[in-house]
Each structure stands twice: as structure tokens, then as C-alpha cells.
Amino acid sequence: MKKIILLLFSLLVIFSSFGCGESKELSLYEIDAILNGNKLSCEMDFTYVNDSKKAVNELYFCLYPNAFRKDAKIKPVSVEKELKAYPNGESFGEITINGVKHGEKDLKFFIVGDDENILKVELDRVVSYNESHKISISYDLTIPNCLHRFGYGDNTLNLSNFYPVLCEEYNGKIYFSNYYAFGDPFYTSVADYKVSLTVPSTYIVASSMSPCETEWMGNKTRYSYSRENVRDVAFILSEKFNILKERVNSTDIYYYYFSDIAPESSLKTIVNSFKFYSDKFIKYPYPQYVVCEADFIHGGMEYPCLAIVDKSVKVEEKDYVLAHETAHQWWYGLVGANQSEEGFIDEGLAEFSTLLYLENASGESREKEIETVKQRYREIRKFTVHLQSGKNAIMQRNLGSFSSEAEYVSIAYYRSQIAFNDLSKFLGEKKTYKFLKGLSTNYKYKNITYNELRSFAEKIKSGSKKLLDGYVLGETAV
Ligand SMILES: [Zn+2]
Structure with missing residues (x-):
């Protein structure tokens, strides 16, 4: 790890292995x-x-x-x-x-x-x-x-x-x-x-x-x-950014911060989660990944090669947010989806990946965390079920059909995380990673639909499709 003084010069020497060349196959902005x-x-x-x-x-x-x-x-x-x-x-x-x-x-x-x-x-x-x-x-x-x-x-x-x-x-x-x-x-x-x-x-x-x-x-x-x-x-x-940097494999990881009281600790979480995902899923293909603190209302937000973290995220929640946003480099950045119609795909996979990382980092079973997520899910459902859109637990639906942010979170984050965790128990550890690595390899730079995702899971183990459908179609009780 190397601390960087506020020198932008250092960035100037970074030349992407992707260079400034023009692609002949993709649209160009x-x-x-x-x-x-x-x-x-x-x-x-x-x-x-x-x-x-x-x-x-x-x-x-x-x-x-x-x-x-x-x-x-x-x-x-x-x-x-x-x-x-x-x-x-x-x-x-x-x-x-x-x-x-x-x-x-x-x-x-x-x-x-x-x-x-x-x-x-x-x-x-x-x-x-x-x-x-x-x-x-x-x-x-x-x-x-x-x-x-x-x-x-x-x-x-x-x-x-x-x-x-x-x-x-x-x-x-x-x-x-x-x-x-x-x-x-x-x-x-x-x-x-x-x-x-x-x-x-x-x-x-x-x-x-x-x-x-x-x-x-x-x-x-x-x-x-x-x-x-x-x-x-x-x-x-x-005008206030300080910068930390660490190189992992062939990727330079930067952390830009201005109010973080423990920036080294944040960078460590970013680096460790990045290493974990890069090892378990497809290897990260880009030469750079930047995380930065920002004035923001939603905790964090992902972009390819960049993630932002709301400066007001509580210290005790920071590791989770950093690991979640980093997981999005794979589930959104590399494997895309229609987030307006199937937001549960990238959010659920990012949430589940975060659990896997935290379990690996702490050595403690993720089941305790899953129980907490189930409790949160049930509580939100109790308050939203009387609303028109809250009557069903269908996951595959347009953003505009959700009655509130809480209802959206309960479905796209919690229910989806619980579904992928349940799938993982059904597959066993080895096949869980085969599923995640395969998904990130086969759909790298592409968009995936739920239909494709469940078919891919079915190929890993027969019965996966039925299990996932139970959650996505809103039938499986949590
Ligand atoms: Zn997310």
C-alpha cells in the first residue's frame, strides 16, 4: 500500500492496457x-x-x-x-x-x-x-x-x-x-x-x-x-480528495476520500473483497478500479471501474457497502441486466457475493446474517403488504410498480439475496462457485435476463430453475 500525496501527476503515468485505440465492433461515444x-x-x-x-x-x-x-x-x-x-x-x-x-x-x-x-x-x-x-x-x-x-x-x-x-x-x-x-x-x-x-x-x-x-x-x-x-x-x-492506492494483480485500485477517518481500513476492505471476487469469479479485466467518497443519498453506487460511497455511511456499515459496491464490478459492470425490469439480478448477486466475502473474511457462517435479512424482509413485508403493489412478492417487475423504496429493497436486495443463498445450499459450495464463475465468464460484457440466468443454473444442477422460480414468481414463503 502506498499513500499518494495530492498529486494528480501520478495518475498521468497510468496508461491503460486498453489504450486509446478505436474498436471496430462496438459503438463508440x-x-x-x-x-x-x-x-x-x-x-x-x-x-x-x-x-x-x-x-x-x-x-x-x-x-x-x-x-x-x-x-x-x-x-x-x-x-x-x-x-x-x-x-x-x-x-x-x-x-x-x-x-x-x-x-x-x-x-x-x-x-x-x-x-x-x-x-x-x-x-x-x-x-x-x-x-x-x-x-x-x-x-x-x-x-x-x-x-x-x-x-x-x-x-x-x-x-x-x-x-x-x-x-x-x-x-x-x-x-x-x-x-x-x-x-x-x-x-x-x-x-x-x-x-x-x-x-x-x-x-x-x-x-x-x-x-x-x-x-x-x-x-x-x-x-x-x-x-x-x-x-x-x-x-x-x-477539491478535497486524498488518494490511496494499491496494486492487485494487474489492476491499480484507488481510494479517493475526504472525510473517512480510517481510510487505510476502507482500502483494505476494497482490496480484499476485490481479490476474493477476482479469484472466485472471472478475473477482473480492467487495469483500474476506483472507489471514492461522495456527497450522495443512497449509500453507494456502482459504475464500471468506479464506485461511489456516500460520505455519511456509518462506520459499522462501511465494510458491507464497500464490499457490495465492489461486487457490482462483476454483477453490473461485467455482467449487465435490465435494472429497471430485473434489478434483483445484479442487486441480489452483489448482496450474496458480499455475504460470501464476509464469511470468508471473518470465518463465521453467513447463516446468522441470512436470518437477520429474513427478519428485515418480513418486517418490511408486514408494512407494505396492504399496499396494492405489496400484495405479491414477485421479483421480476418494473421499478415503477414498487410502492416504496422499502418494498423495493425487500424484494431486489433481501428476497433476492435469500434466493441465491438458498440456491447455494441446494448446489453445495463447489457448484455455487462453478455457477458464479461460469455466469461471470459466459456473460462477461453482455446483458443477462432472468430466463438465461435460471437456465444457466439448471445446467449446473437440475432443480435450480424450480427453486429460483419459486422466489422470483413470488411463491416461496420467507
Ligand atoms: Zn447495489
Whole structure:
């Protein structure tokens, strides 16, 4: 372990083994963003690679920042969390699309979706299977004073979901995600990224990408990054970050912090859980993994090669949160899913993986923890079962169908964790790891559906499908 003084220089020497090269197979996002106060001006070139096997003449993009606009129909923050999320009172953000072009030609575009959350672009030609097509989107962002994925607080500016994200196909149709006050409304395919970000030089930037180039321009600094084969990219900016680093295998692990009173201990948990998962699941393929403290309302949040941890997470809960977010590098980062419809897949697998890690680290059986989880689950169910959506315990359903965050947590986290633990008891230890390693190997860089997951489990041991269905379809009592 090596402590790093606040020197950004050290980051400059990190060159990704993924380099700055261009992929020929995946769609490519090239974003040039300039930060001025809480405004971000962006130019994005998007090279679309059609892998849908259907000819395409229009593209759809999720506009997540519009969830934060003044007249949003679906609020991104629940009433219970408003005070924490908006420490200085109401604040709004949004994305404004200035224009979409193909070369010099203007393309027609429309803001559609349930809540002005989708950009529809009419292309000027048909793009067939395996063909690519490049368009340019010019847009501006207003970042709200909100402790959220897209927002800023006193310590950090969180820049995730800051670009139009291509909508993917789900069950044969282009899927539009709505942004709710709980759950992660994301469903993306892996792509290649090249991003230039110009920010005030006082900022230290934590990123899911390796910097390729840095240019100082007095009070502004322009960082150029690239990363291939990732589901999305994000940046966390702060003037207060301290940095710890440790190398594990061929990955540099960084911990950016500003208020953690035991940062070495946090880094140890990050490193140990990372080693455990990398050993038990597929080996981590990226050269860098960054965890950083942030002004945030939801405990933690995962991105490929990056995780954030709410600075106000209690000391006694920190190890669990760090191990959970690190597990998401496999269950979300590498193996994706439609989190708006099947959020229990990545959350349940991350929760179950955390239990496995903690059991291994402490030497104490995970069954005691599972009993506590069952108690929590039953208590939440007692209070939500009278609500319309709380009547059933079906796990595979849209985020918008949950009556509250508590109900969502009880299903996507607790019930799913209990289900995977039960599956593990049925499989036995050896086959449990065969299942997890196989899943992460076979679905690396892909999205998995529940149907595929249960079929994969069935191949490991006959009867797994029935066991999982019992939980997912809401029939098995807990
Ligand atoms: Zn999670």
C-alpha cells in the first residue's frame, strides 16, 4: 500500500492496457465536455454499430439528466430523502439538445418518452446489421445542487449519466427507462469511450477511465480519457480528495476520500473483497478500479471501474457497502441486466457475493446474517403488504410498480439475496462457485435476463430453475 500525496501527476503515468485505440465492433461515444460552474457544454460524436440484426433508421437515447428538471413528472428523490438530497433547498437540472447532425447535415430529433426522458433521432439513411453510422449531438447540461448521481454537494460534483445513452432492445422492443426515486434505472450495452473533460484546475478528478493526456491551461485543465468495453462512464470531482492506492494483480485500485477517518481500513476492505471476487469469479479485466467518497443519498453506487460511497455511511456499515459496491464490478459492470425490469439480478448477486466475502473474511457462517435479512424482509413485508403493489412478492417487475423504496429493497436486495443463498445450499459450495464463475465468464460484457440466468443454473444442477422460480414468481414463503 502506498499513500499518494495530492498529486494528480501520478495518475498521468497510468496508461491503460486498453489504450486509446478505436474498436471496430462496438459503438463508440466520443465526448468533449467543458465545465463552467454548474453548467456543462458538450459535443458528442456517436458511432453507432448496428448489432441488432434489424435495419435501423432511427436511434433512441436516454436523457437521464431530465429527471432532475423542474417540471419532471417522476421525481428523482423521494419525499423522505428530500432534506438530505437538497441541503440548500430545491434545485433543478436538465439536458438541452442543441442539435443533431450527420456530417454537416442537420438531422430531425424529438424529445419523447413518458417524462421527456428520451431523445429520438431520425437518421438520413438505413443502417443495416453490422454497419456503422456516425452522428454528432450538441448539448448543454445544468447540474443541480443535489446529492445524487448527477448533482453536486459541498464536497463533490457527481457527473454520471451526463450524456445521451443509447436505448437497448429488451424483449424485442427498444426499451425506455424511467428514472425513479429508488432503484437503478439503467440498461446499457458495453461500448467504447473517449472523453475529454475540461474543468477548473482546482478539481481532482476520479474517473472510471484512465487518463491518456492532460493539458494545463492556467485555471482550467483538460483531461482526455479512454476506455473500451464498458457499460458507461462517470466522473466524481472534488477539491478535497486524498488518494490511496494499491496494486492487485494487474489492476491499480484507488481510494479517493475526504472525510473517512480510517481510510487505510476502507482500502483494505476494497482490496480484499476485490481479490476474493477476482479469484472466485472471472478475473477482473480492467487495469483500474476506483472507489471514492461522495456527497450522495443512497449509500453507494456502482459504475464500471468506479464506485461511489456516500460520505455519511456509518462506520459499522462501511465494510458491507464497500464490499457490495465492489461486487457490482462483476454483477453490473461485467455482467449487465435490465435494472429497471430485473434489478434483483445484479442487486441480489452483489448482496450474496458480499455475504460470501464476509464469511470468508471473518470465518463465521453467513447463516446468522441470512436470518437477520429474513427478519428485515418480513418486517418490511408486514408494512407494505396492504399496499396494492405489496400484495405479491414477485421479483421480476418494473421499478415503477414498487410502492416504496422499502418494498423495493425487500424484494431486489433481501428476497433476492435469500434466493441465491438458498440456491447455494441446494448446489453445495463447489457448484455455487462453478455457477458464479461460469455466469461471470459466459456473460462477461453482455446483458443477462432472468430466463438465461435460471437456465444457466439448471445446467449446473437440475432443480435450480424450480427453486429460483419459486422466489422470483413470488411463491416461496420467507
Ligand atoms: Zn447495489
